[in-house]
Amino acid sequence: MPELLTSWDPKWKRRYNSPPDNLIDGFYSPALIRSHQYDRAVGFFSSSLLAAISPALDTFVSNGGTMRLITSPANLSDEDLEAMGKGELFKAKLQDDLQSEIYRSIPSAVQLDRLKLLTWMVASGRLEIRIALREHADHYSLFHEKIGVFTDLAGNWMSFSGSPNETVGGACKHSESFPLHRSWASEDQKAYAEEERDRINDVWNEQIDGVKTWTVNEWIEDPMQLSFGVREPKVQYSVKKQFRRTFLPPIEEADVLVNLPFERISLVPRLPEKLELHDYQRNAVNKWLVAGGRGIFAMATGTGKTITALAGATQASLHAATNHRPLLILVIVPLIDLVHQWRKNAEWFGFRPVVCHGNLNKAEQDALKAAFSAVRSAHAQRSEMVITTAGSLTPLGRSNPSDHFLQRQLARHNGSLLVIGDEMHSLGTQDRIDALPKAPSFTLGLSATPKRYGDEEGTAALLRYFGDPVVTIDIKDAIYTYKTLVEYDYYPIRIDLTFDEAGEYRKLSARIAAAYAGNDLQTAEKLIRFRNRLKQHAINKLSRLRELMRSGLKDQTHQIIYVAEGRHPESDLGQLDQVEQLLRNEFDMKVARYYGETSSDQREALQQSLARGDIQALLAMKCLDEGVDIPSVRVGIITASTQNPRQFVQRRGRLLRRDPNSPKSHAVIYDFIVLPPLTNGVNLESEKTLIGAELSRSAELADAARNREVLFDIREWAYHYQLDPEKYTWMELSGQEPMQEWIP
Known part of the structure; x- marks a missing residue:
């Protein structure tokens, strides 16, 4: 972890004089690498000084450092300013002067590398530059204040004021001196440091009558990129955070x-x-x-x-x-x-x-x-x-x-x-x-x-x-430990493909195997998606949903029913339409759609209607997967789900939230598990992978349920397809590594 300003050894000097002091090595560089912010108000500024103190500048930026600079225009005298007056023409001249100075720059190879970093700082907002001028009734004159403030992450700061401009000449060539005031050194020094920090803040925020500032980053960013190029700080990202x-x-x-x-x-x-x-x-x-x-x-x-x-x-x-x-x-x-x-x-x-x-x-x-x-x-x-x-x-x-x-x-x-x-x-x-x-x-x-x-x-x-x-x-x-969610019962419901669906499923599996054998991964992935659609829209899902409703769910409220996206690959029927028609026409249930086209206002109204019992069930595709709180829900029916663990974990979480307005003792989850036919007692490896993933999802949901014994049924289905958990470790049927948890 980089040191703070308070931990510098040897101690900071109360006053710096050049000569004999080396202001770059003895002051600017060590101060910069220990700081999180550098604020500078100065009469004249040259990018060559910041170039000279790199790589300290790289470390400063990599540590999250930001810099604010207030300065006067380098190429304009008081006489020039008085002749220019005020108004938009003056502002345009000021902008032109800055851009012309950048385009005229001919830096050395070393300076160019460091100026690229300055360009990155400007573009990313890590270096913000404002031009300041003394304001008079009909014209401006130069701003000559010279204050600097270094601040570290612990809130310590130190200020200096007086002699040097922010130029290499000011730091190295000329005879310069300034006192240093540290906020932690004594009450007197803190008072000085606070006054100087307040002064630079007041100038920056235009709270000083008679001082006018202009933010110039937008004026200089493009010229700097064209003239110098851009590079990020050289210290790696992991170092940026260590402090x-x-x-x-x-x-x-x-x-x-x-x-x-x-x-x-x-x-x-x-x-x-x-x-x-x-x-x-x-x-x-x-x-x-x-x-x-x-x-x-x-x-x-x-x-x-x-x-x-x-x-x-x-x-x-x-x-x-x-x-x-x-x-x-x-x-x-x-x-x-x-x-x-x-x-x-x-x-x-x-x-x-x-x-x-x-x-x-x-x-x-x-x-x-x-x-x-x-x-x-x-x-x-x-x-x-x-x-x-x-x-x-x-x-x-x-x-x-x-x-x-x-x-x-x-x-x-x-x-x-x-x-x-x-x-x-x-x-x-x-x-x-x-x-x-x-x-x-x-x-x-x-x-x-x-x-x-x-x-x-x-x-x-x-x-x-x-x-x-x-x-x-x-x-x-x-x-079970924090009791922030209610307990739940989990009922996996096996769904068998029809004869026609099974035949199409087998054909697709054979084509997938052939594509893999020919190393045609693109075709294999396309066919897998097509086979998944066939499974997601299996016709027998409607029959089992009908049976659930007849068993008593048709009279219950506070339900969410998740349906498949898209349409059946053969019939082109949408499961959302089919489920809605079944529940409305056969059971006279009050249901509503909750999907992508539902506006925010409508979603809020539907959630409230479900909580009141005005509607019995929301029919959802993906919109209730993440972050939406509907604690009144008591029954969830998952007719379709992806193999993405995040989806079923999020869906389970929607159902288990506690309801402060109408407490529920537990929730119930019905999960439709589509399994392909077992042909001649053998399934292709690609099918075993799909079956294993489906049963793995079911086992994960069963493992945390209060009727955890349903895991035995899931294991029986696995062995039926000759899937041995000891051999197919990707099935994760043991419950030892929950999919939703981050395992360090």
């Missing part, structure tokens, strides 16, 4: 409110008075804090991941506020429904979340800009939260991130940032990983299923970004 450890306060201090009133509204959140965190939630937050605000909550559905994450975000906000560093919290969720759930919970904690999804209108864009603007000051006690969907965060196709409204705001943010990925497994595609903010201050991933099914690279990328799991709570813990 963030143990500075966050423990959860026991979460009720301490740092309050900056604004119209009687706190700008820093706190734990709600009526919130009682479970011990496992408190333990999860503390472990995340000890890990430096980095890691994953691998917690079963229903264990309160959202509330636990908000408790952690509250502590991060408190830490930032006590160190006068505003915090931006970016929450990324997979579905729009979850945006609104997060907003409701966040407001309970005192956050003022701004939501961002879909095409933003002018008012929504202004609200988002205001949230980012509010955390730009480095001296404020406040937190801002932005809640968005993964799709809204990710630029489409190969579009330029700078053309993406939210990405553009994130690129300009140079302060503390906490990224929370809810259902983080949904962020594992390459486009979405690329869209995540680079090197945030803190990261928190949430998921009952952190592993991405069939995607080891995506899983590894998410672990690199969010960190390792700091807590793991599986479904059995949630049901």
